[in-house]
Amino acid sequence: MSSFMRTNKTDNYNFIEQNRFNHNAVVQPLLTDLYQITMAYAYWKSGKTDNVAVFDLFFRTNPFHGEFTIFAGLEECLKFLDNFRYSDSDMEYLKQTLDANIEDEFYEYLRNLTAKDITLYAIEEGSVAFPRVPIIKIEGPLIIAQLLETTLLTLVNYASLMATNSARYRMVAGKNIQLLEFGLRRAQGPDGGLSASKYAYIGGFDGTSNVLAGKLFNIPVKGTHAHAYITSFSGISDLKTRVLRHKQTGITGDLLETALKHRNNLSNVLDISTEESSEGELAAMVSFAIAFPDVFMALVDTYDVKRSGLLNFCAVALALNDLGYRAVGIRIDSGDLAYLSCLARETFETIAERFKIPWFNQLTIVASNDINEDTILSLNEQGHKIDCFGIGTHLVTCQRQPALGCVYKLVEINEQARIKLSQDVEKVTMPGSKNAYRLYSTDGHALIDLLQKVTESPPEVGQKVLCRHPFQESKRAYVIPSRVEPLYKVYWKDGRICQDLPTLEQVREKVQRSLKTVRNDHKRTLNPTPYKVAVSDDLYNFIHDLWLQNAPIGELS
Numbered sequence: 066m067s068s069f070m071r072t073n074k075t076d077n078y079n080f081i082e083q084n085r086f087n088h089n090a091v092v093q094p095l096l097t098d099l100y101q102i103t104m105a106y107a108y109w110k111s112g113k114t115d116n117v118a119v120f121d122l123f124f125r126t127n128p129f130h131g132e133f134t135i136f137a138g139l140e141e142c143l144k145f146l147d148n149f150r151y152s153d154s155d156m157e158y159l160k161q162t163l164d165a166n167i168e169d170e171f172y173e174y175l176r177n178l179t180a181k182d183i184t185l186y187a188i189e190e191g192s193v194a195f196p197r198v199p200i201i202k203i204e205g206p207l208i209i210a211q212l213l214e215t216t217l218l219t220l221v222n223y224a225s226l227m228a229t230n231s232a233r234y235r236m237v238a239g240k241n242i243q244l245l246e247f248g249l250r251r252a253q254g255p256d257g258g259l260s261a262s263k264y265a266y267i268g269g270f271d272g273t274s275n276v277l278a279g280k281l282f283n284i285p286v287k288g289t290h291a292h293a294y295i296t297s298f299s300g301i302s303d304l305k306t307r308v309l310r311h312k313q314t315g316i317t318g319d320l321l322e323t324a325l326k327h328r329n330n331l332s333n334v335l336d337i338s339t340e341e342s343s344e345g346e347l348a349a350m351v352s353f354a355i356a357f358p359d360v361f362m363a364l365v366d367t368y369d370v371k372r373s374g375l376l377n378f379c380a381v382a383l384a385l386n387d388l389g390y391r392a393v394g395i396r397i398d399s400g401d402l403a404y405l406s407c408l409a410r411e412t413f414e415t416i417a418e419r420f421k422i423p424w425f426n427q428l429t430i431v432a433s434n435d436i437n438e439d440t441i442l443s444l445n446e447q448g449h450k451i452d453c454f455g456i457g458t459h460l461v462t463c464q465r466q467p468a469l470g471c472v473y474k475l476v477e478i479n480e481q482a483r484i485k486l487s488q489d490v491e492k493v494t495m496p497g498s499k500n501a502y503r504l505y506s507t508d509g510h511a512l513i514d515l516l517q518k519v520t521e522s523p524p525e526v527g528q529k530v531l532c533r534h535p536f537q538e539s540k541r542a543y544v545i546p547s548r549v550e551p552l553y554k555v556y557w558k559d560g561r562i563c564q565d566l567p568t569l570e571q572v573r574e575k576v577q578r579s580l581k582t583v584r585n586d587h588k589r590t591l592n593p594t595p596y597k598v599a600v601s602d603d604l605y606n607f608i609h610d611l612w613l614q615n616a617p618i619g620e621l622s
């Protein structure tokens with residue numbers, strides 16, 4: 066499909082490469098909750114500086130009533146670790162703000178603190194992830210590991226939610242529909258808007274209207290125009306220029322005059338009275354076509370799609386054709402999008418045949434206006450002729466579920482496993498440092514994710530492995546994997562990023578590859594089948610022994 070109103074893609078600044086290790090200035094050690102720093106002092110004061118901790122970062126339920134999540138935000142977490150250093154002004158601020166009794170040596174300690182003793186394990190960015198399987202595991206000195214919590218969570222939660230949301234839109238739209246993110250104006254602030262554009266692209270959108278996101282992340286930027294442009298013209302007299310040079314011959318033509326001629330003719334062909342169509346709209350379209358004759362795209366719903374917008378658009382497109390240009394298409398932003406898109410396509414087909422202009426059939430129809438996953442599903446059911454959806458509010462605010470709910474839990478300290486009990490079994494943490502594996506079937510589908518104690522040897526291809534439900538004793542299964550994928554890689558160790566990080570484009574491809582390994586019944590929108598997450602027999606027994614040791618025995622009286 067032709068790309069409309071697009072910036073010059075050959076001007077490839079490759080900002081991703083240049084900015085890989087540049088840092089989002091907002092992401093800094095003070096972007097945290099106060100209690101992390103007060104805990105750090107209390108840990109320090111109680112002599113826990115040398116304690117070594119393991120924290121798991123994971124979510125408990127998939128968003129949007131789905132059964133999968135896309136993990137995103139890893140690169141930003143790594144940049145954060147790389148830049149973790151309190152500045153002099155941070156220290157001053159903390160000294161003024163925290164309890165006056167805090168000893169000066171603690172500030173000295175903080176001033177010299179970096180993430181060099183931390184090891185970060187993670188699953189690949191863009192991978193499908195499932196509840197309770199840690200997506201990031203942090204090992205290292207307790208104080209710094211604790212201080213990372215809030216920032217890592219804020220970097221992963223929204224990124225993963227957005228990537229998942231956009232991947233879901235991509236799934237319902239199918240691969241042949243163009244998806245554009247139009248959400249900046251409705252996003253949760255400027256930083257939310259930028260993140261939304263970035264992670265929408267990772268999740269499968271084709272472009273964004275957000276120009277800064279285009280510049281920073283090398284995402285294609287695209288767009289049409291607003292109703293304001295159309296309504297700023299009240300009639301033909303508003304047109305200051307009406308001429309355009311022929312694309313090939315360079316001879317000047319009067320675009321307005323030609324468009325008016327075509328409009329009269331079309332009014333008969335399409336059986337629409339010119340009386341009902343807006344002159345202001347025609348003038349606006351002519352002027353936009355003069356400005357962008359090669360990529361002319363027009364908003365057709367300002368007054369009435371059927372009686373005005375379509376007629377005016379087709380008249381201007383035919384006039385452009387006379388001058389050697391091909392129009393790109395229309396945007397519909399209100400009304401019944403199924404009906405209006407079909408009407409527009411029929412009109413284009415009639416004109417293509419009548420005037421022997423085959424490309425008129427292929428004009429792009431963009432639809433916008435409060436689109437969400439359900440609207441797309443419903444439009445698919447009804448039948449529509451939309452080529453491209455422009456989606457803002459529902460996408461970027463994740464209106465259906467505005468937070469993912471990733472948590473960061475201590476699972477081990479000084480090689481002693483820790484468990485957090487809860488009345489709610491689902492909320493009991495999985496103690497100890499663990500490894501995670503994805504086991505695949507012969508047909509290449511992911512069967513189950515298996516958590517083991519790090520001391521266990523990994524499952525082997527062709528060997529039967531007992532997979533147990535972490536909490537329900539009777540739920541277990543033997544699995545003979547055809548492939549075993551260790552889910553964790555070390556991404557940060559000894560003070561540096563220790564993997565070649567993928568580009569945004571590669572992460573975007575990874576999302577689609579990873580989703581392909583997930584069975585369709587896990588991905589369907591209505592009542593999807595839960596994907597199984599299991600623990601090894603050893604880990605099962607370990608969890609339950611520790612649970613018993615830690616659960617107080619009540620007394621009935």
Ligand SMILES: Nc1ncnc2c1ncn2[C@@H]1O[C@H](COP(=O)(O)OP(=O)(O)OP(=O)(O)O)[C@@H](O)[C@H]1O
Pocket residue numbers: 398399400401402403404433434435436437440443444447
């Ligand atoms: N054929 C359709 N099937 C299901 N939903 C649709 C269809 N066409 C449009 N929609 C959705 O219905 C809603 C219509 O919004 P709304 O009630 O604000 O009407 P509108 O067309 O925008 O009206 P107005 O002209 O007053 O702006 C939007 O969320 C839109 O995405």
Ligand SMILES: O=P(O)(O)OC[C@H]1O[C@H](OP(=O)(O)OP(=O)(O)O)[C@H](O)[C@@H]1O
Pocket residue numbers: 247248250251290291292293398433434435436455456457458459
């Ligand atoms: O509906 P969303 O999914 O949030 O998509 C973005 C919306 O933003 C624009 O409307 P707006 O009324 O802000 O400006 P306009 O005058 O360009 O229509 C656009 O026309 C879409 O309707």
Ligand SMILES: O=C(O)c1cccnc1
Pocket residue numbers: 247248274287288289290291396433455457
């Ligand atoms: O380019 C567009 O059509 C656009 C951009 C942002 C919001 N709504 C529409």
Ligand SMILES: [Mg+2]
Pocket residue numbers: 398434
């Ligand atoms: Mg609107």
